[in-house]
Amino acid sequence: MFERIRHTMLILELLLLKSVLIRTEQTVCKRQGKAQLPEFVKDGALKIGGIFTFYTGYTGVIPKFNRLPPQPKCKDINYREFKFACTMIFTIEEINKNPNILPNHTLGYEIFNACGFSNILQSALSLSNGQDDITDEINCTKANTVQAIIGHSGSTPTIGFARITGRFHIPVISHFATCACLSNRKEFPSFFRTIPSDYYQSRALAQLVKHFGWTWVGALSNDNDYGKTGIATFIKAAQEEGVCIEYSEAFESTGSKTSLTNIVDIIRTSSSKVIMAFMSHREIKILVDELYRQNVTGLQWIGSDAWITDDSLADSQGHNLLIGSIGFSVSNAQIPGLGPFLQDINPSQFPKSMFLKEFWENVFQCSLSPSSKLKACNGSEHLKYVKHPFTDVSDLRFINNVYTAVYAIAHALHNLLSCKQQKLQFTNGTCAQSTTIQPWQVVHYLQTVNFSMNGGETLFFDSEGNSPARYELVNLQKVTKGTMEVATIGYYDATQPRGQQFTMNNVNIIWGGGLKTVPVSVCTESCPLGTRKAVQQGRPICCFDCIPCPSGEISNTTDASDCVKCPFGYWSNSRGDECIIKTVEFLSFTEIMGIILMMFGLLGAFLTVFIFVVFFHHRDTPIVKANNSELSFLLLFSLTLCFLCSLTFIGRPTEWSCMLRHTAFGITFVLCISCVLGKTIVVLMAFRATLPGSNVMKWFGPLQQRISVVSFTLVQVLICVLWLTLSPPFPYMNMHYYREKIILECRLGSAVGFWAVLAYIGLLAVLCFIFAFLARKLPDNFNEAKFITFSMLIFCSVWIAFIPAYLSTPGKLTVAVEIFAILASSYSLLICIFIPKCYVILLRPDANTKKAFIKKNVTLT
Structure with missing residues (x-):
């Protein structure tokens, strides 16, 4: 499946290059195929594109490339993705009202609802080419390219279109694509993100596992770039920390039932009770549902930021199995004004949006079409009277990444048009104009942005386009209808020196499996004082026998690798954990x-x-x-x-x-x-x-x-x-x-x-x-x-x-x-x-x- 997706990506890249050649070589400009239209559009002097997936899943056929593939059928509304798009709209409107950023310029947007890999790539191509028809049959050089693209939430789709847009230096800022592979500036020269790379998260998770003494863990991941790269980095970092991996398996939500069953069997028969799940909310939901059906319990889950705080998991059958899960997530934040803005969303604001109508009917359990069997509604309903995950602004961890990404683009454009910072010299030594901005210019100024949001943490991008890696360690403590309640139990800051990066606070932790103490997950119990570890032949280093130290040698730490010889004149005590002065023997008057x-x-x-x-x-x-x-x-x-x-x-x-x-x-x-x-x-x-x-x-x-x-x-x-x-x-x-x-x-x-x-x-x-x-x-x-x-x-x-x-x-x-x-x-x-x-x-x-x-x-x- 993954190779076919890569094949699809390559074909679409070639099609894009072909379309560019056609536009430059043909004297008559003609659109090739039918353009995909955005879900939400607003004109502006400067325009930002957005690619989000408003649905959790889809059904479709695997393209054979002998004819145009049909559009996939989307299903299961993803409220968080829709909230991402609305946050982008809110942020752009907030910036347009701010006289200190881009004065005399307005920001517009084109937001695509792309369901399925091919649709996501097609959306990226549309944002790169523009949507306007060119009537001039001689001059085909008109372009309507957006200044930057925000998205996508998934690493694999982002890899697909970021590699293409990078050829044309169009900047892409992701709020959720964490794959460390995207930090490769050769392959992705114009990629940025406001979420830390999995390179840091994987190492933070390895330190977390070591902190709680879990040296024998299982590893699960998505069968894609995000999961494979993340879990590979985690395994490498875990081994450096002395943690052993009992098994490492990967699967996709679109995979076969057999692969899922095999993974459940592995979990059931394994001796490790801690599982590192580096996957998205879709895969973890499918997995825990199957574990729930087969009554596999008593597990301690460690989650990546892709699912650990995802409210959609509360709707799964096996959501109670996830209570006690711990993992890292980006820091929570407050965005003033976002809550009322989300409550004021209405179908009348975007009459051409088919998704917004579907969303409205889903929330209010009504129909905007009179012919439906459901009760009728006309759009006058108000979201503030409904308790719904979409309007809940108590947890804005990843929402804030979208908010920050829009501001990063705005600051870059502002500095570009103001000729600030390095006073980049363009043609004739003049500053850029809003009508002549080139994508590579935006990339340059994005690389140099440095600002603070609402007096909080400073945002900047390193040479690989990554933002500072700061996480909150969260603990899933309760699951209610549509909501996952988490508590912050620690912090991780990769900018701090090693040894000071990971800290815990005093919040009580709820552990997986209903335990009240820290679960134990080791291949072999710790070797006591006076013994040393002897690795078992053919097994990982975490599986060992405890061998008593020979006479004259001691080990005064648990899990000692070697025994230490006592100094001259000293000998080991009976327990083998301390060197004592040797007994001096002679025939005395007192014996x-x-x-x-x-x-x-x-x-x-x-x-x-x-x-x-x-x-x-x-x-x-x-x-x-x-x-x-x-x-x-x-x-x-x-x-x-x-x-x-x-x-x-x-x-x-x-x-x-x-x-x-x-x-x-x-x-x-x-x-x-x-x-x-x-x-x-x-x-x-x-x-x-x-x-x-x-x-x-x-x-x-x-x-x-x-x-x-x-x-x-x-x-x-x-x-x-x-x-x-x-x-x-x-x-x-x-x-x-x-x-x-x-x-x-x-x-x-x-x-x-x-x-x-x-x-x-x-x-x-x-x-x-x-x-x-x-x-x-x-x-x-x-x-x-x-x-x-x-x-x-x-x-x-x-x-x-x-x-x-x-x-x-x-x-x-x-x-x-x-x-x-x-x-x-x-x-x-x-x-x-x-x-x-x-x-x-x-x-x-x-x-x-x-x-x-x-x-x-x-x-x-």
């Missing part, structure tokens, strides 16, 4: 594990001191004397230090504590093992001393015992000094083992030093175990070696198990393993060597006498 280990360490030290006191108190008894009391006391002292050195491993590691804990542990344990080794050697030497002729005890008396203990200990001291000098242990914040926390530990510095300390302790322990093992079968009076053997067996087992446990446990568990090894080995020595003797001293004092001691074969060591 359960630290308290338990500390208690066992202190308990061991207390028991050792207790045993020391017991031994000291009974130092003169046989059992204490027989057990080498000097080494016993030194061993108890070293065991006390062993228990206490375990406490240095608990608490926050510092530079001094790290050096102290390992060296104190190494030296005290060597001192302890040296004492045990000394006791074991004494046992062996004592046995050998009982053999005949043996004098070995003189080589291992008390002095030699002291020297051996000191010597063994000094070796460990030397190892520790070298370790501390070359590469000592130091506190270290380990951030690699655990990503979510910091392990505060003591690094060994030199691993060789640490393992040398352990190896030396192990060497002494192995020697002690071997000597004790060799002495285990000595006579019963030397049986302490059995206890030493058992204690060293436990000691060695503990430290052998310590090595893999130490290497495999992380963080504070490493420290706990080391403390456990220290305590376990210390308790093994304490219990195995001293507890049996304490039992005899405290619980068997009768056995702690020399007589009983010898009699019962108590060990004499």
Whole structure:
């Protein structure tokens, strides 16, 4: 259908060019075909043309171009279009009465009622050629072209004739054609408009959709230039705003029933609940009627200015489905005197107008022809006694565009005839005369007009013929018979900086579907804090999965595209929406594990001191004397230090504590093992001393015992000094083992030093175990070696198990393993060597006498 219309437009353009050639080449001037007559005419020195469609629809056949097509049959009166024409008449008469504009000149008009695309083009050709017959058969250069044309309301018809009139530089000012394609100065060099281009409306609608959080919408449009261009611009702008389009469909009121049914099915099955309808009132009326018949409800409509305030929608069956619709419309205005003028319209003013008679009969439900079955009327009726949309001047949004367009032409003609502004130089440097005005001159002065209407906003045209883009955001809140009640809920001004263009006021909004809150229309619910969006394969970016941020990364905004890594020393919380300082882990005195280990360490030290006191108190008894009391006391002292050195491993590691804990542990344990080794050697030497002729005890008396203990200990001291000098242990914040926390530990510095300390302790322990093992079968009076053997067996087992446990446990568990090894080995020595003797001293004092001691074969060591 659309291609055929373009074909028709091209044929008519060629016919126009042919008629121009005929007029210039033929010597006899003859009208080609029958001229289309205007609906309203008034003579004047300067004349303005108007093209309006007083009917909503028409029936006709598609022309085949093999014969003259018949005139289409118009139907359904469009009161708004008729009001446009009457406003044009009112404005021209107002200007004619104004002595400050075009003094000594009168404005006339020719207004066509063009129904159907071909009629609209024919009307434009008539205004371009003139209607007067030329009687001079030789001079065919007489022209009666209007100075400018106002119209049409539709973008596609306007494109058709504006492209033609542009070839002859005849200015066209539209009050309602919003297609952005008309801003192309190459194709439409003489086109202007007093309504903003859809280029701005589409972007405003995209910002509106984004403002309410609708990221998943459907898009519908007319299947013509207006709808396709507008919806394409909207889709592009919406995608720039992060809005996704679930579907985009187009249809025409003259299209098939199947295409309409398919669109309704798409709407019903779609998941989006917001629909952007970039179409005229004719298409939206047909669509909502079909939705009403199929009971498709619960939709939020966003409308273009072509239908959002159109009162004719109130007559549709499904008008209630549109309640809650929002969209942009041009600003409302007041035109003083227009209301009474419309009420005074009467068929007698234009006796040749057939439409005005039809209008009159429709309003008053009467007939101006006596033969009709309706009641008779004679034109004396008055419109002021009838409540009718035609006389309603409460909403003059687009009416004001016609009013402004006429004034723009008048100001341009006034400046032209006054030689104002740029003092355009014409032939011989003179100003233009009303009888010699050329269309291109009017175009030039239209481009430079700049005036204010009734102290309101200033009108001017940019280089593309567009007026400033200012809109009101309106909300359809109520529909009554023949009237749509809207409320202004916001504003849009494209002349403002980005970010300040769209504003809302505090008017309550009625939403579509009967909702009291803002409808939700998203493909996927917003991703909460702590998650990021992951686009679903093969679907738009608005359809996504919410993936939790990995450990160490956060998202503190909804619908975050990516998670952000936490700074050094920080980690994500459990919700993944905030970076918190990493937990510092070390074995402290305040946690359960630290308290338990500390208690066992202190308990061991207390028991050792207790045993020391017991031994000291009974130092003169046989059992204490027989057990080498000097080494016993030194061993108890070293065991006390062993228990206490375990406490240095608990608490926050510092530079001094790290050096102290390992060296104190190494030296005290060597001192302890040296004492045990000394006791074991004494046992062996004592046995050998009982053999005949043996004098070995003189080589291992008390002095030699002291020297051996000191010597063994000094070796460990030397190892520790070298370790501390070359590469000592130091506190270290380990951030690699655990990503979510910091392990505060003591690094060994030199691993060789640490393992040398352990190896030396192990060497002494192995020697002690071997000597004790060799002495285990000595006579019963030397049986302490059995206890030493058992204690060293436990000691060695503990430290052998310590090595893999130490290497495999992380963080504070490493420290706990080391403390456990220290305590376990210390308790093994304490219990195995001293507890049996304490039992005899405290619980068997009768056995702690020399007589009983010898009699019962108590060990004499």
